[in-house]
Amino acid sequence: MSTTFGKGHHLHLIDGSAFIFRAYHALPPLTRKSDGLPIGAVSGFCNMLQRYVETNTGPDAPTHVAVIFDKGSHTFRNDMYDQYKANREAMPEDLRPQIPLTRQATIAFNIACEEKEGFEADDIIATLAVQARTAGGRCTIISSDKDLMQLVGDGVEMLDAMKNKRIDRDGVFEKFGVYPDRVVDVQALAGDSVDNVPGAPGIGIKTAALLINEYGDLDALLERAGEIKQPKRRETLINHADQIRLSRRLVLLDENTPLDFTLDDLEVREPDADLLMPFLAEMEFRTLTKRIADQLGVTPPAIEDTPATAPDAPEVADIPFDKSGYSKVSTGAELQEWIDRIYERGYVAVDTETTGLNEMTADLVGISLCVEAGQACYIPLIHKAYRGDDLFGSDDLAEGQMPLNDALEMLKPMLEDPSILKIGQNMKYDAKIFAQVGIHVAPIDDTMLMSYAMHGGLHNHGMDALSDRYLGHTPIPIKPLLGSGKSAITFDKVPLEDAVPYAAEDADITLRLWQKFKPMLHRTQVTRVYETLERPLVPVLAQMERTGIKVDRDTLSRMSNAFSQSMAGLEDEIYEMVGRKFNVGSPKQLGEILFDEMGIEGGKKGKTGAYATGADVLEDLATEHELPRRILDWRQLSKLKSTYTDALQEHINPDTGRVHTSYSITGASTGRLASNSPNLQNIPIRTEEGRRIREAFVAEDGKTLVALDYSQIELRILAHIADIEALKQAFRDGQDIHAMTASEMFDVPMENMTPDIRRRAKAINFGVIYGISGFGLARNLRIPRSEAQGFIDRYFERFPGIRTYMDDTKAFAKEHGYVQTLFGRRIHTPNIAAKGPHAGFAARAAINAPIQGTAADVIRRAMVRMPDAIADLPAKMLLQVHDELLFEVEQGAEGALIKAARDVMEGAADPVVKLDVTLNVDAGQGPNWAVAH
DNA sequence: ACGCTCACG
């Protein structure tokens, strides 16, 4: 057994990461039956190991073997070049928890399992391969990674296990055009976009090999670069010589990795049933356990057949909610213990406590963490000392708290570590709070967004609702801690003995929800929706919100004054007409004046017993009376003043001079965003007076606002989904879509089109999107219901696809309880089977949702791609208004921005959905939003 | 707390 590795020995080195990723991508997202733990990659990994063991017997069998893994995300290459592997996509989060299990699997198979902090697996492989060669033995590297090809030769070979193809010196030459000893030179020139090795711009493997073969090696080439005939190539090599040398250092493997084991430790060992069987059984791999048990001649252990829990049924939490598992972290040593536990796990649930709900002005008060259900901590940072009878509290800090900066310094590397998943409930909030203190949290998972992807339309997605529904636990309410109304306090005034259980429980709940939702995402088939439309939007929106938009206070203030004066004038006229003063803003008083005192006919009372005085009612009365018109004018000014010119001023952040809205990702069931505090998605535009409010939304000096909006996106999507050839053709031809509809419906040639006929067609087009009804159209067009119904019948006759779409959609909703967008987003329609008027609402919502929702998905996709697309431009994305994106860009770069952003927006459906219509984007620019739109 | 009204897509 204890012979020294040497001649006649044969070492196999298995590239563990390659096995893992192959296994992950080759298999569907399997989960462990008993608890939903994702184990697809582990299963594939074990099968690959098993096949490896089976096939490597006989005369050429290895005498030594090890599986080599990467460890840690930071290696010496990052110290050389901080952009190394910076383009790497984050590891899929259902793979992350499986990584430690693949180590365990290797050990269970009784195969040596090696890794070293700060080094890549490739370096360990290089070191061992060279040791084996030096000792006079052979080595086979089981991998197809081209970075390892520099090691081939003199007894070192590679084996592509999938293709079962050996790669020797000639194989390397085939791939690189040079033999192994010059591979690094070629790689240094060609660079590598996957690992983000820069190389020489414009030079690929072919050209690189050509140059190296001509000049012998890289140093000679760089030295004699001046001799190169092609001017461009010559320039590139001379100008980028340093970058090329850096690239070579990055791709050159370290053959002297310090290892705390020797080749002899890797000697092949017999499979050990006592080691392997328990592991396979724990993973609940029934088939594999049985097969290997047969081969080893042992009895397979029993695997309990735990029934899977019903997909959406709330289940009693296995671990009770118990405050004894919650602790306070007061010292660096205690915090370090938590950080160590987090690194062991690879994920952590995080929650922040702050002094308020507005992330732009709130201060971080404390942080809670949870790595295992029932065990959580709270790190209080700036809680104030509590003095019993002191109503005003104290400015002194409470005892037993770490200094804020010390805690943040310790937490920052973990929160920013790409290998640690940070789980939150509404992570946009916490990410913005952390961003305030210079911490950029990534990668993240968000239980609120998971719930939204799975259950949009069924219920809201706040933590209290989710905890009640999915954990059967009502969280500690915040109200008693903070109080309410005038005497309400901020969280930093909450005594620590109350703050710890409250805050720790939030992290605990978040972790439990995540554990519960993770496997549910796959089962409900909305993983792609979550991964592409929800999760990546968080950092994008956080950035937009933090950027904000400049709003000119003076402009608003002047408008407010002007509105006040006009309103006062109108009030005088109104009081004159009525004969006395009253509250013009009170619909109740107004209704009584109009319909009782003045005796105007046709007053209708609603269900609350008050007369309806809405704009449509007053509009009708205005033909006969003067008062309603004055009221309408007054109301318009009142609305503009109170909701916009006054309120917006209150929202200007004193530090930034800008207005920072907050987008709600889960607010609208269709997938649209909602904007609040303030709502910047309903800034006036339809009337001239209102539109002028947009003049107060301005670009900074030296910059321009650029607005891009999708033209008729919902009608285009309708044309595609309902497959209306005439509509699709009209969009292809760039026709006026409403005029075309009018022409079709009313048999009017396009050249004879009148504005009124077109207006009617436009109303019908929109009506269709909303789930048209004769009543609704009649009211909108102010025509008799029978006439409206006639229009609809005619529309269906001319475009029969519409009726089919509506009927099919309703039937789908009834059968499944939800409808879907083209990108797979589900919108639940729980009332679709209801009786009475509810049913009508639900049916129309079901018809509208796939159209509105698909448009929402499209712009979400554009927004997710936008930061990369405009990264090189001096531009920032500021706002989203459903079909419009607003940017601020340095003067001079407007054209470049419009080109880049338009490309992203127009191509946003690709490659997942191939639309039969093009998406067209209109652009505008100017010093303020009124001009830009 | 709730309904009415009205701003937007």
Next chain:
DNA sequence: GACGTACGTGAGCGTA
């Protein structure tokens, strides 16, 4: 046969 209806939002105000 009558009922009551365009889809999706958020904010301010009056009224209870």
